[in-house]
Amino acid sequence: MRRRPNYLAGAGSLVWLFVVGLPLYVMLAATLRTRQDYAENGPVSIPDSFTLDNYTGAFDSGFGQYFFNTLVVTACVIGIVLLLVPPLAYAIVRSRGRTTSAIFRLFLLGLAIPAQAVIVPMFYLISEAGLYDNLLGVILPTAAFCLPMSALILSGAMRDISPELYEAMAMDGASPTRMFFQLVMPLSRGGLSTIVVFSALQAWNGFLFPLVLTQSDSTKVVTLGLYNFQTEHGIDIPGLLGAVVLSMVPILLVYLFARRALVRGLMGVGGK
Protein backbone atom coordinates (compact mmCIF):
# COMPACT_ATOMS: atom_id res chain seq x y z
CA MET A 1 0.00 0.00 0.00
CA ARG A 2 3.11 2.19 0.12
CA ARG A 3 3.05 5.52 -1.62
CA ARG A 4 4.36 7.01 -4.85
CA PRO A 5 8.12 7.22 -5.21
CA ASN A 6 9.65 10.18 -3.44
CA TYR A 7 11.32 12.02 -6.30
CA LEU A 8 12.75 14.88 -4.28
CA ALA A 9 14.54 12.65 -1.80
CA GLY A 10 15.63 10.39 -4.65
CA ALA A 11 17.24 13.33 -6.44
CA GLY A 12 18.91 14.42 -3.21
CA SER A 13 20.33 10.97 -2.68
CA LEU A 14 21.73 10.99 -6.22
CA VAL A 15 23.51 14.27 -5.49
CA TRP A 16 24.96 12.69 -2.38
CA LEU A 17 25.98 9.65 -4.39
CA PHE A 18 27.99 12.02 -6.57
CA VAL A 19 29.60 13.65 -3.53
CA VAL A 20 30.60 10.27 -2.12
CA GLY A 21 31.29 8.44 -5.35
CA LEU A 22 33.34 10.97 -7.31
CA PRO A 23 36.22 11.22 -4.82
CA LEU A 24 36.30 7.44 -4.56
CA TYR A 25 36.43 7.12 -8.34
CA VAL A 26 39.15 9.77 -8.64
CA MET A 27 41.16 7.98 -5.99
CA LEU A 28 40.88 4.60 -7.67
CA ALA A 29 41.60 5.99 -11.12
CA ALA A 30 44.60 7.96 -9.87
CA THR A 31 46.25 4.87 -8.41
CA LEU A 32 46.21 3.19 -11.84
CA ARG A 33 47.77 6.16 -13.62
CA THR A 34 51.36 7.25 -13.92
CA ARG A 35 52.45 10.20 -11.88
CA GLN A 36 53.14 12.16 -15.04
CA ASP A 37 49.67 11.53 -16.49
CA TYR A 38 48.09 12.65 -13.21
CA ALA A 39 50.15 15.82 -12.97
CA GLU A 40 49.60 16.83 -16.61
CA ASN A 41 45.93 15.97 -17.06
CA GLY A 42 44.62 16.58 -13.57
CA PRO A 43 42.62 14.39 -11.20
CA VAL A 44 39.24 14.21 -12.94
CA SER A 45 40.45 13.50 -16.50
CA ILE A 46 40.10 10.13 -18.21
CA PRO A 47 43.33 8.20 -17.55
CA ASP A 48 45.53 7.71 -20.62
CA SER A 49 48.05 5.43 -18.94
CA PHE A 50 47.85 2.26 -16.90
CA THR A 51 50.33 1.14 -14.27
CA LEU A 52 50.49 -0.80 -11.04
CA ASP A 53 53.64 1.01 -9.92
CA ASN A 54 51.73 2.98 -7.33
CA TYR A 55 50.89 -0.21 -5.49
CA THR A 56 54.30 -1.83 -5.74
CA GLY A 57 55.80 1.51 -4.73
CA ALA A 58 53.82 1.46 -1.50
CA PHE A 59 55.27 -1.93 -0.65
CA ASP A 60 58.77 -0.71 -1.46
CA SER A 61 58.39 2.04 1.11
CA GLY A 62 57.67 -0.41 3.91
CA PHE A 63 53.95 -1.04 3.77
CA GLY A 64 54.47 -4.80 3.96
CA GLN A 65 55.87 -4.42 7.47
CA TYR A 66 53.16 -1.93 8.44
CA PHE A 67 50.48 -4.33 7.25
CA PHE A 68 51.96 -7.11 9.31
CA ASN A 69 52.07 -4.89 12.39
CA THR A 70 48.49 -3.79 11.95
CA LEU A 71 47.46 -7.38 11.49
CA VAL A 72 49.17 -8.36 14.75
CA VAL A 73 47.53 -5.46 16.60
CA THR A 74 44.11 -6.27 15.14
CA ALA A 75 44.32 -10.00 15.90
CA CYS A 76 45.43 -9.40 19.48
CA VAL A 77 42.75 -6.78 20.10
CA ILE A 78 40.09 -9.19 18.82
CA GLY A 79 41.55 -11.90 21.05
CA ILE A 80 41.39 -9.72 24.16
CA VAL A 81 37.87 -8.55 23.37
CA LEU A 82 36.66 -12.11 22.82
CA LEU A 83 38.25 -13.21 26.06
CA LEU A 84 36.90 -10.43 28.24
CA VAL A 85 33.59 -9.28 26.81
CA PRO A 86 31.43 -12.44 26.68
CA PRO A 87 31.76 -13.18 30.41
CA LEU A 88 31.20 -9.49 31.12
CA ALA A 89 28.06 -9.30 28.99
CA TYR A 90 26.84 -12.58 30.52
CA ALA A 91 27.18 -11.13 34.00
CA ILE A 92 25.53 -7.86 32.94
CA VAL A 93 22.51 -9.69 31.56
CA ARG A 94 22.14 -12.49 34.08
CA SER A 95 23.68 -11.43 37.37
CA ARG A 96 21.40 -9.76 39.88
CA GLY A 97 24.20 -8.40 42.06
CA ARG A 98 24.79 -4.77 42.88
CA THR A 99 28.49 -5.05 42.02
CA THR A 100 27.66 -6.13 38.50
CA SER A 101 25.38 -3.18 37.89
CA ALA A 102 28.08 -0.88 39.24
CA ILE A 103 30.50 -2.43 36.77
CA PHE A 104 27.99 -1.96 33.97
CA ARG A 105 27.63 1.71 34.85
CA LEU A 106 31.40 2.03 34.76
CA PHE A 107 31.42 0.79 31.18
CA LEU A 108 28.55 3.10 30.19
CA LEU A 109 30.57 5.96 31.59
CA GLY A 110 33.51 4.67 29.57
CA LEU A 111 31.57 5.11 26.34
CA ALA A 112 32.03 8.83 26.68
CA ILE A 113 35.78 8.79 27.24
CA PRO A 114 37.63 9.82 24.09
CA ALA A 115 41.15 8.50 23.49
CA GLN A 116 42.49 12.06 23.45
CA ALA A 117 41.40 12.49 27.03
CA VAL A 118 43.76 9.85 28.31
CA ILE A 119 46.60 9.98 25.83
CA VAL A 120 48.99 11.95 28.07
CA PRO A 121 48.73 9.63 31.09
CA MET A 122 48.66 6.66 28.71
CA PHE A 123 52.04 7.74 27.37
CA TYR A 124 53.27 7.93 30.96
CA LEU A 125 51.84 4.52 31.92
CA ILE A 126 53.12 2.74 28.82
CA SER A 127 56.58 4.29 29.16
CA GLU A 128 56.76 3.34 32.84
CA ALA A 129 55.70 -0.21 31.97
CA GLY A 130 58.54 -0.39 29.48
CA LEU A 131 56.13 -0.90 26.59
CA TYR A 132 56.92 2.26 24.65
CA ASP A 133 57.57 1.53 20.97
CA ASN A 134 56.28 -1.99 21.48
CA LEU A 135 53.18 -3.30 19.72
CA LEU A 136 51.85 -4.58 23.04
CA GLY A 137 51.77 -0.97 24.22
CA VAL A 138 49.38 -0.19 21.36
CA ILE A 139 47.32 -3.36 21.73
CA LEU A 140 46.39 -2.95 25.40
CA PRO A 141 44.87 0.54 25.29
CA THR A 142 43.23 -0.10 21.91
CA ALA A 143 41.53 -3.21 23.31
CA ALA A 144 40.47 -1.34 26.44
CA PHE A 145 38.75 1.30 24.35
CA CYS A 146 36.86 -1.38 22.42
CA LEU A 147 35.33 -2.79 25.59
CA PRO A 148 32.46 -0.40 26.39
CA MET A 149 30.83 -0.53 22.97
CA SER A 150 31.42 -4.28 22.63
CA ALA A 151 29.88 -4.88 26.05
CA LEU A 152 26.86 -2.84 25.04
CA ILE A 153 26.42 -4.65 21.73
CA LEU A 154 26.91 -8.12 23.14
CA SER A 155 24.74 -7.65 26.21
CA GLY A 156 22.05 -6.38 23.86
CA ALA A 157 22.32 -9.60 21.88
CA MET A 158 22.32 -11.76 25.01
CA ARG A 159 19.18 -10.10 26.31
CA ASP A 160 17.33 -11.68 23.42
CA ILE A 161 17.94 -15.18 24.77
CA SER A 162 14.67 -16.30 26.27
CA PRO A 163 14.58 -16.71 30.07
CA GLU A 164 12.75 -20.01 29.65
CA LEU A 165 15.93 -21.55 28.26
CA TYR A 166 17.89 -20.57 31.37
CA GLU A 167 15.11 -21.86 33.57
CA ALA A 168 15.05 -25.16 31.76
CA MET A 169 18.78 -25.54 32.18
CA ALA A 170 18.61 -24.50 35.83
CA MET A 171 15.97 -27.14 36.33
CA ASP A 172 18.45 -29.70 35.07
CA GLY A 173 20.89 -28.38 37.65
CA ALA A 174 23.27 -26.68 35.21
CA SER A 175 25.86 -24.37 36.71
CA PRO A 176 26.33 -20.78 35.43
CA THR A 177 29.51 -21.96 33.73
CA ARG A 178 27.70 -24.69 31.84
CA MET A 179 24.95 -22.28 30.81
CA PHE A 180 27.58 -19.88 29.55
CA PHE A 181 29.28 -22.41 27.31
CA GLN A 182 26.30 -24.47 26.23
CA LEU A 183 23.56 -21.87 25.98
CA VAL A 184 24.81 -18.29 25.96
CA MET A 185 27.83 -18.59 23.70
CA PRO A 186 26.16 -20.61 20.92
CA LEU A 187 23.08 -18.38 20.95
CA SER A 188 25.01 -15.11 20.77
CA ARG A 189 26.97 -15.92 17.65
CA GLY A 190 25.44 -12.91 15.87
CA GLY A 191 26.47 -10.53 18.64
CA LEU A 192 29.92 -12.08 18.80
CA SER A 193 30.53 -11.53 15.11
CA THR A 194 29.37 -7.94 15.47
CA ILE A 195 31.87 -7.20 18.23
CA VAL A 196 34.64 -8.91 16.27
CA VAL A 197 33.97 -6.70 13.25
CA PHE A 198 33.61 -3.65 15.42
CA SER A 199 36.90 -4.21 17.26
CA ALA A 200 38.69 -5.12 14.05
CA LEU A 201 37.58 -1.82 12.54
CA GLN A 202 38.74 0.10 15.60
CA ALA A 203 42.10 -1.62 15.72
CA TRP A 204 42.73 -1.48 11.99
CA ASN A 205 41.88 2.22 11.76
CA GLY A 206 43.48 3.27 15.05
CA PHE A 207 45.81 6.25 14.78
CA LEU A 208 46.31 8.20 17.99
CA PHE A 209 47.67 5.38 20.18
CA PRO A 210 50.22 4.21 17.58
CA LEU A 211 51.17 7.83 16.81
CA VAL A 212 52.00 8.59 20.41
CA LEU A 213 53.14 5.21 21.69
CA THR A 214 55.48 4.01 18.93
CA GLN A 215 58.25 5.60 16.93
CA SER A 216 60.41 3.17 14.97
CA ASP A 217 59.70 1.72 11.55
CA SER A 218 59.49 -1.81 12.90
CA THR A 219 56.44 -0.97 15.04
CA LYS A 220 54.72 1.32 12.58
CA VAL A 221 51.11 0.47 11.67
CA VAL A 222 49.37 1.17 8.35
CA THR A 223 47.65 4.41 9.39
CA LEU A 224 50.97 5.82 10.60
CA GLY A 225 52.61 4.63 7.40
CA LEU A 226 50.04 6.64 5.44
CA TYR A 227 50.64 9.69 7.57
CA ASN A 228 54.40 9.41 7.09
CA PHE A 229 54.12 8.74 3.39
CA GLN A 230 52.08 11.93 3.13
CA THR A 231 54.60 14.09 4.95
CA GLU A 232 57.53 12.60 3.04
CA HIS A 233 56.23 12.11 -0.52
CA GLY A 234 53.29 14.54 -0.46
CA ILE A 235 53.70 15.43 -4.15
CA ASP A 236 53.53 11.85 -5.38
CA ILE A 237 49.76 11.86 -5.24
CA PRO A 238 49.07 8.66 -7.23
CA GLY A 239 51.57 6.82 -5.03
CA LEU A 240 49.99 8.24 -1.91
CA LEU A 241 46.50 7.27 -3.06
CA GLY A 242 47.77 3.80 -3.92
CA ALA A 243 48.77 3.45 -0.28
CA VAL A 244 45.36 4.74 0.82
CA VAL A 245 43.59 2.16 -1.34
CA LEU A 246 45.82 -0.61 -0.03
CA SER A 247 45.08 0.43 3.54
CA MET A 248 41.36 -0.06 2.97
CA VAL A 249 41.43 -3.37 1.07
CA PRO A 250 41.33 -5.63 4.15
CA ILE A 251 38.50 -3.64 5.71
CA LEU A 252 36.51 -3.78 2.48
CA LEU A 253 37.02 -7.56 2.38
CA VAL A 254 35.78 -7.87 5.95
CA TYR A 255 32.86 -5.66 5.00
CA LEU A 256 31.92 -7.88 2.08
CA PHE A 257 31.81 -10.92 4.32
CA ALA A 258 30.38 -9.38 7.46
CA ARG A 259 28.18 -6.61 6.11
CA ARG A 260 25.13 -7.64 8.11
CA ALA A 261 26.95 -7.90 11.41
CA LEU A 262 28.61 -4.56 10.89
CA VAL A 263 25.49 -2.67 9.87
CA ARG A 264 23.52 -4.23 12.70
CA GLY A 265 26.19 -3.22 15.19
CA LEU A 266 26.40 0.34 13.95
CA MET A 267 22.64 0.73 13.78
CA GLY A 268 22.43 -0.54 17.33
CA VAL A 269 24.36 2.54 18.37
CA GLY A 270 21.37 4.67 17.47
CA GLY A 271 19.26 2.81 19.95
CA LYS A 272 15.61 2.63 19.27
Next chain:
Amino acid sequence: MTTQITSARPAAGPRKGARRRPPASNATKVGRPSFAWALPAAVFFALFAIAPLVMVAVLSFMTWDGISSPEFVGMDNWSRLMDDPVMLDSIWLTLLLTVLGVVIQTPLSVVLGVWAAGNQRNRAVLSVIYFIPLLLSATAVSVLWRALLDPNFGIPAEATWLFGDGNLFGKQATAIGVLAFVATWQFTPFHTLIYQGAARAVPEVLYQAAEIDGAGRYRQFFHITLPQLRNSMITSMILMVVGGLTTFETVLILTQGGPGTDTTISAYYMYDKAFQSFDFGIGAAIALALVVAATIISLIVVRVSGYDKMRSTMEGVS
Protein backbone atom coordinates in the same frame (compact mmCIF):
# COMPACT_ATOMS: atom_id res chain seq x y z
CA MET B 1 25.97 9.77 27.33
CA THR B 2 25.21 7.29 30.06
CA THR B 3 21.53 7.96 30.42
CA GLN B 4 20.80 7.78 26.77
CA ILE B 5 22.31 4.36 26.37
CA THR B 6 20.53 2.87 29.35
CA SER B 7 17.27 4.30 28.21
CA ALA B 8 18.04 3.22 24.68
CA ARG B 9 16.65 -0.15 25.57
CA PRO B 10 13.11 0.53 26.55
CA ALA B 11 12.33 -2.50 24.41
CA ALA B 12 11.05 -4.11 27.56
CA GLY B 13 7.95 -5.74 26.28
CA PRO B 14 5.50 -7.41 28.58
CA ARG B 15 7.81 -10.42 28.77
CA LYS B 16 10.71 -8.49 30.23
CA GLY B 17 8.55 -6.25 32.33
CA ALA B 18 7.21 -9.31 34.02
CA ARG B 19 10.58 -10.44 35.26
CA ARG B 20 11.76 -7.01 36.29
CA ARG B 21 11.03 -7.47 39.99
CA PRO B 22 11.64 -11.09 40.69
CA PRO B 23 10.71 -12.49 44.09
CA ALA B 24 13.90 -12.89 46.11
CA SER B 25 13.42 -16.60 46.35
CA ASN B 26 16.10 -19.13 45.73
CA ALA B 27 14.56 -20.12 42.43
CA THR B 28 15.67 -16.89 40.72
CA LYS B 29 19.18 -17.08 42.12
CA VAL B 30 19.89 -20.56 40.94
CA GLY B 31 22.13 -20.63 37.93
CA ARG B 32 22.93 -16.93 37.97
CA PRO B 33 26.56 -15.91 37.44
CA SER B 34 28.26 -13.90 40.15
CA PHE B 35 29.95 -10.56 39.57
CA ALA B 36 33.25 -12.41 39.27
CA TRP B 37 32.37 -13.00 35.61
CA ALA B 38 32.53 -9.26 34.99
CA LEU B 39 35.69 -8.76 37.00
CA PRO B 40 38.48 -9.43 34.45
CA ALA B 41 37.00 -6.97 31.95
CA ALA B 42 36.37 -4.42 34.69
CA VAL B 43 39.94 -4.62 35.99
CA PHE B 44 41.40 -4.36 32.51
CA PHE B 45 39.18 -1.40 31.68
CA ALA B 46 39.90 0.33 34.97
CA LEU B 47 43.63 -0.05 34.36
CA PHE B 48 43.69 1.30 30.82
CA ALA B 49 40.82 3.78 30.73
CA ILE B 50 39.64 4.81 34.19
CA ALA B 51 43.06 5.08 35.84
CA PRO B 52 44.45 7.28 33.04
CA LEU B 53 41.35 9.45 33.33
CA VAL B 54 42.13 9.99 37.00
CA MET B 55 45.80 10.52 36.21
CA VAL B 56 45.02 13.18 33.62
CA ALA B 57 43.40 15.21 36.37
CA VAL B 58 46.45 14.77 38.58
CA LEU B 59 48.89 15.53 35.76
CA SER B 60 47.08 18.77 34.98
CA PHE B 61 48.45 20.12 38.25
CA MET B 62 51.96 18.99 37.49
CA THR B 63 54.72 19.88 35.12
CA TRP B 64 56.38 17.10 33.17
CA ASP B 65 58.71 17.09 30.18
CA GLY B 66 58.39 13.38 29.48
CA ILE B 67 61.86 12.52 30.78
CA SER B 68 62.42 13.77 34.34
CA SER B 69 59.80 12.92 36.95
CA PRO B 70 56.62 15.03 37.14
CA GLU B 71 56.54 17.89 39.63
CA PHE B 72 53.59 19.43 41.39
CA VAL B 73 52.93 23.05 40.37
CA GLY B 74 49.39 23.66 41.58
CA MET B 75 47.19 25.84 39.38
CA ASP B 76 50.12 26.97 37.24
CA ASN B 77 49.08 25.10 34.07
CA TRP B 78 45.52 26.28 34.40
CA SER B 79 46.41 29.94 34.86
CA ARG B 80 48.79 29.74 31.88
CA LEU B 81 45.98 28.30 29.78
CA MET B 82 43.60 31.08 30.86
CA ASP B 83 46.05 33.68 29.57
CA ASP B 84 46.86 31.81 26.38
CA PRO B 85 45.15 33.42 23.37
CA VAL B 86 45.75 30.29 21.25
CA MET B 87 43.90 28.19 23.82
CA LEU B 88 40.93 30.56 23.84
CA ASP B 89 40.87 30.62 20.05
CA SER B 90 41.11 26.84 19.96
CA ILE B 91 38.01 26.56 22.13
CA TRP B 92 36.04 28.82 19.78
CA LEU B 93 37.29 26.91 16.77
CA THR B 94 36.37 23.58 18.33
CA LEU B 95 32.88 24.85 19.14
CA LEU B 96 32.51 26.36 15.66
CA LEU B 97 33.48 23.11 13.95
CA THR B 98 31.24 21.08 16.24
CA VAL B 99 28.25 23.33 15.60
CA LEU B 100 28.94 23.33 11.87
CA GLY B 101 29.06 19.55 11.97
CA VAL B 102 25.70 19.24 13.73
CA VAL B 103 24.00 21.88 11.59
CA ILE B 104 25.19 20.44 8.28
CA GLN B 105 25.05 16.73 9.02
CA THR B 106 21.76 16.46 10.91
CA PRO B 107 19.35 17.59 8.15
CA LEU B 108 21.38 15.76 5.54
CA SER B 109 21.45 12.45 7.38
CA VAL B 110 17.79 12.67 8.47
CA VAL B 111 16.67 13.10 4.86
CA LEU B 112 19.02 10.44 3.51
CA GLY B 113 18.19 8.05 6.34
CA VAL B 114 14.44 8.38 5.91
CA TRP B 115 14.87 7.94 2.17
CA ALA B 116 17.04 4.86 2.64
CA ALA B 117 14.46 3.35 5.00
CA GLY B 118 11.96 3.29 2.15
CA ASN B 119 11.68 0.54 -0.39
CA GLN B 120 13.17 1.95 -3.58
CA ARG B 121 14.60 -0.51 -6.02
CA ASN B 122 18.16 0.82 -6.26
CA ARG B 123 18.39 1.68 -2.58
CA ALA B 124 20.53 -1.32 -1.67
CA VAL B 125 23.23 -0.49 -4.21
CA LEU B 126 23.31 3.15 -3.23
CA SER B 127 23.50 2.27 0.46
CA VAL B 128 26.61 0.20 -0.16
CA ILE B 129 28.37 3.13 -1.80
CA TYR B 130 27.22 5.56 0.89
CA PHE B 131 28.65 3.19 3.40
CA ILE B 132 32.24 3.18 2.15
CA PRO B 133 33.48 6.41 3.82
CA LEU B 134 32.43 4.87 7.11
CA LEU B 135 34.92 2.06 6.69
CA LEU B 136 37.85 4.31 5.90
CA SER B 137 40.00 5.41 8.79
CA ALA B 138 40.04 9.11 9.58
CA THR B 139 43.66 8.92 8.49
CA ALA B 140 42.83 7.53 5.04
CA VAL B 141 40.00 10.03 4.59
CA SER B 142 42.22 12.95 5.54
CA VAL B 143 45.10 11.81 3.33
CA LEU B 144 42.64 11.29 0.46
CA TRP B 145 41.17 14.78 0.74
CA ARG B 146 44.53 16.38 1.28
CA ALA B 147 45.55 14.86 -2.06
CA LEU B 148 42.31 15.68 -3.89
CA LEU B 149 42.39 19.29 -2.67
CA ASP B 150 46.10 19.82 -3.29
CA PRO B 151 46.59 23.41 -4.51
CA ASN B 152 48.84 22.34 -7.40
CA PHE B 153 47.72 18.88 -8.46
CA GLY B 154 44.24 18.60 -7.00
CA ILE B 155 40.68 19.42 -8.05
CA PRO B 156 40.84 23.14 -7.07
CA ALA B 157 43.65 23.73 -9.55
CA GLU B 158 41.30 22.56 -12.30
CA ALA B 159 38.22 24.39 -11.19
CA THR B 160 39.60 27.86 -10.52
CA TRP B 161 36.22 29.37 -11.43
CA LEU B 162 34.94 27.74 -8.26
CA PHE B 163 37.92 27.77 -5.94
CA GLY B 164 39.74 31.02 -6.82
CA ASP B 165 43.49 30.62 -6.47
CA GLY B 166 42.89 27.01 -5.45
CA ASN B 167 44.78 27.18 -2.18
CA LEU B 168 41.99 26.17 0.18
CA PHE B 169 44.43 25.55 3.02
CA GLY B 170 45.89 29.05 2.87
CA LYS B 171 42.99 31.01 4.37
CA GLN B 172 41.19 30.46 7.65
CA ALA B 173 37.65 30.53 6.23
CA THR B 174 38.31 28.01 3.47
CA ALA B 175 40.47 25.82 5.70
CA ILE B 176 37.58 25.58 8.19
CA GLY B 177 35.25 24.92 5.29
CA VAL B 178 37.42 22.02 4.19
CA LEU B 179 37.48 20.56 7.70
CA ALA B 180 33.68 20.82 7.98
CA PHE B 181 33.23 19.30 4.54
CA VAL B 182 35.54 16.37 5.17
CA ALA B 183 33.81 15.63 8.49
CA THR B 184 30.46 15.69 6.69
CA TRP B 185 31.75 13.42 3.94
CA GLN B 186 33.03 10.93 6.44
CA PHE B 187 30.34 10.89 9.11
CA THR B 188 27.06 11.56 7.31
CA PRO B 189 26.80 7.88 6.30
CA PHE B 190 27.02 6.83 9.93
CA HIS B 191 24.25 9.14 11.06
CA THR B 192 22.22 8.20 8.00
CA LEU B 193 22.44 4.63 9.21
CA ILE B 194 21.13 5.61 12.65
CA TYR B 195 18.16 7.40 11.10
CA GLN B 196 17.56 4.60 8.64
CA GLY B 197 17.27 2.11 11.50
CA ALA B 198 14.98 4.45 13.43
CA ALA B 199 12.80 5.31 10.44
CA ARG B 200 12.23 1.63 9.76
CA ALA B 201 10.95 1.21 13.30
CA VAL B 202 8.23 3.86 12.91
CA PRO B 203 4.91 1.99 13.15
CA GLU B 204 3.25 1.70 9.76
CA VAL B 205 -0.21 2.32 11.30
CA LEU B 206 0.70 5.96 11.87
CA TYR B 207 1.18 6.48 8.15
CA GLN B 208 -1.92 4.54 7.30
CA ALA B 209 -3.95 6.72 9.66
CA ALA B 210 -2.44 9.87 8.17
CA GLU B 211 -3.19 8.63 4.69
CA ILE B 212 -6.82 8.13 5.60
CA ASP B 213 -6.90 11.67 7.00
CA GLY B 214 -5.54 12.86 3.68
CA ALA B 215 -2.14 14.08 4.93
CA GLY B 216 0.42 14.47 2.13
CA ARG B 217 3.96 13.18 2.10
CA TYR B 218 5.49 16.32 3.55
CA ARG B 219 2.95 16.63 6.33
CA GLN B 220 3.59 12.99 7.15
CA PHE B 221 7.32 13.67 7.27
CA PHE B 222 7.01 16.66 9.59
CA HIS B 223 4.21 15.35 11.78
CA ILE B 224 5.03 11.67 12.02
CA THR B 225 8.55 10.80 10.91
CA LEU B 226 10.42 13.68 12.52
CA PRO B 227 8.76 13.41 15.96
CA GLN B 228 9.32 9.65 15.89
CA LEU B 229 13.02 10.16 15.19
CA ARG B 230 13.43 12.33 18.26
CA ASN B 231 15.39 9.88 20.40
CA SER B 232 17.68 8.88 17.57
CA MET B 233 18.25 12.52 16.78
CA ILE B 234 19.48 13.12 20.31
CA THR B 235 21.74 10.09 20.25
CA SER B 236 23.12 11.12 16.90
CA MET B 237 23.68 14.71 18.00
CA ILE B 238 25.49 13.67 21.16
CA LEU B 239 27.75 11.47 19.08
CA MET B 240 28.34 14.38 16.69
CA VAL B 241 29.21 16.70 19.56
CA VAL B 242 31.58 14.27 21.23
CA GLY B 243 33.07 13.44 17.82
CA GLY B 244 33.42 17.12 16.97
CA LEU B 245 35.13 17.98 20.24
CA THR B 246 37.65 15.21 19.73
CA THR B 247 38.42 15.63 16.03
CA PHE B 248 42.12 15.17 15.67
CA GLU B 249 43.56 13.26 12.70
CA THR B 250 41.69 15.41 10.22
CA VAL B 251 43.32 18.57 11.52
CA LEU B 252 46.74 17.00 11.97
CA ILE B 253 46.81 15.73 8.40
CA LEU B 254 44.82 18.36 6.50
CA THR B 255 45.94 21.64 8.00
CA GLN B 256 48.44 20.98 10.81
CA GLY B 257 46.45 23.55 12.74
CA GLY B 258 47.32 26.21 10.15
CA PRO B 259 47.54 28.60 8.47
CA GLY B 260 49.32 29.91 11.58
CA THR B 261 47.07 28.72 14.37
CA ASP B 262 43.89 29.39 12.40
CA THR B 263 42.60 25.83 12.63
CA THR B 264 44.28 24.82 15.88
CA ILE B 265 41.37 23.14 17.63
CA SER B 266 41.73 22.09 21.26
CA ALA B 267 42.50 18.41 20.66
CA TYR B 268 45.24 19.35 18.20
CA TYR B 269 46.58 21.99 20.58
CA MET B 270 46.73 19.33 23.29
CA TYR B 271 48.79 17.07 21.04
CA ASP B 272 50.98 19.95 19.96
CA LYS B 273 51.68 21.06 23.53
CA ALA B 274 52.23 17.59 24.96
CA PHE B 275 53.93 15.66 22.20
CA GLN B 276 55.65 18.36 20.17
CA SER B 277 56.58 20.92 22.83
CA PHE B 278 56.90 18.22 25.54
CA ASP B 279 54.80 20.21 27.96
CA PHE B 280 52.73 17.30 29.22
CA GLY B 281 51.21 19.18 32.16
CA ILE B 282 49.54 21.70 29.86
CA GLY B 283 48.53 18.88 27.56
CA ALA B 284 46.84 17.08 30.45
CA ALA B 285 45.00 20.26 31.44
CA ILE B 286 43.66 20.71 27.90
CA ALA B 287 42.64 17.05 27.77
CA LEU B 288 40.78 17.36 31.06
CA ALA B 289 39.01 20.49 29.84
CA LEU B 290 37.92 18.52 26.76
CA VAL B 291 36.46 15.66 28.78
CA VAL B 292 34.64 18.03 31.07
CA ALA B 293 33.24 19.97 28.12
CA ALA B 294 32.10 16.82 26.32
CA THR B 295 30.42 15.49 29.45
CA ILE B 296 28.69 18.77 30.27
CA ILE B 297 27.40 19.23 26.73
CA SER B 298 26.09 15.65 26.61
CA LEU B 299 24.33 16.15 29.94
CA ILE B 300 22.81 19.44 28.80
CA VAL B 301 21.54 17.91 25.57
CA VAL B 302 20.03 15.02 27.50
CA ARG B 303 18.42 17.35 30.05
CA VAL B 304 17.13 20.01 27.66
CA SER B 305 15.64 17.44 25.34
CA GLY B 306 13.87 15.68 28.19
CA TYR B 307 15.50 12.49 27.04
CA ASP B 308 16.30 11.49 30.62
CA LYS B 309 12.60 11.36 31.36
CA MET B 310 12.40 8.67 28.70
CA ARG B 311 9.41 10.09 26.95
CA SER B 312 8.45 7.32 24.66
CA THR B 313 8.14 7.84 20.96
CA MET B 314 5.45 5.20 21.10
CA GLU B 315 3.03 7.70 22.66
CA GLY B 316 -0.36 7.51 21.05
CA VAL B 317 0.44 4.38 19.11
CA SER B 318 -1.19 1.71 21.17
